[in-house]
Amino acid sequence: MPLHGGRAGREYFGRNVFINCPFDAEYFALLKPLLFTVLYLGFAPRIALERSDSGEQRIQKICELIRVSQFSIHDLSRLQSSRKNEFYRLNMSFELGIEYGCRHFAVDHLRDKRCLILEKGRFDFMKALSDLSGVDIKNHGSDPARLVRCVRDWFVETAGLRGVEGSTAIWYEYNLFAEEFYSRRLAEGFSDEDLDMMPVPEYTGFIRDWVRARG
């Protein structure tokens, strides 16, 4: 049986994009356009939520996703606790560390890995991760349209993508997709809660179908 939907082989390495981000309801407003942009540009997002096997340890799954993905996007915008007594969130920076180590110590194709680090405000990360000083980081200001621009431009700059639409056009496409996705699914009997809590593979499947239908 092929591992992980058959997208673990070397032939998929250059298309896989590991997504390292928070998975809370507040972040979904950013996660949705992020997944859309990656798929719209012809890449395959790989995310810890893509499968839920109770027999698999989460850290093993994350290491596997990092290993099979040439590209990765790490959103550090939610590292900071926002309420009194709330814990500082470490998962995203921990997974970025695994990604960095994987690339740094590699002696094979894993040396070709490339990553995009996102943050909310410029130089916010310096307060928590000063080891990263000197690396290029993009900030999205928690704005979904700016996030689309960050991701699209990074693929052009770093992955050598050419001949793709501008970020404004991709943002408009995302808006059109969002409307059609909700109206069609509601007509099919999905509730608002079903759509808000939809499993990631189902949601990305709808994006794939929509992008394919748009030609």
Add this chain to the structure above:
Amino acid sequence: MPGKSHHVVLNPNGGWSVIRTGASRATRRFTKKQDAIHWASVQSRKDGSELVVHKRDGMVESKSTHRDPQPPQDRS
């Protein structure tokens, strides 16, 4: 394929734009969202099309239809 609609969406470069389904470029750009909604509403009434207003995050805020539920060719 759904019929043509006018969408009021956030313009990432500032203000709000009106776009039509099937178009990747904005028809008109406005500083204020309310002005964009007003103009798109007039256009959709003229066209008998749907008006979809989006929120800043791209999700739908409201929809209103000006489509004729029974187009002339279907009337007997």
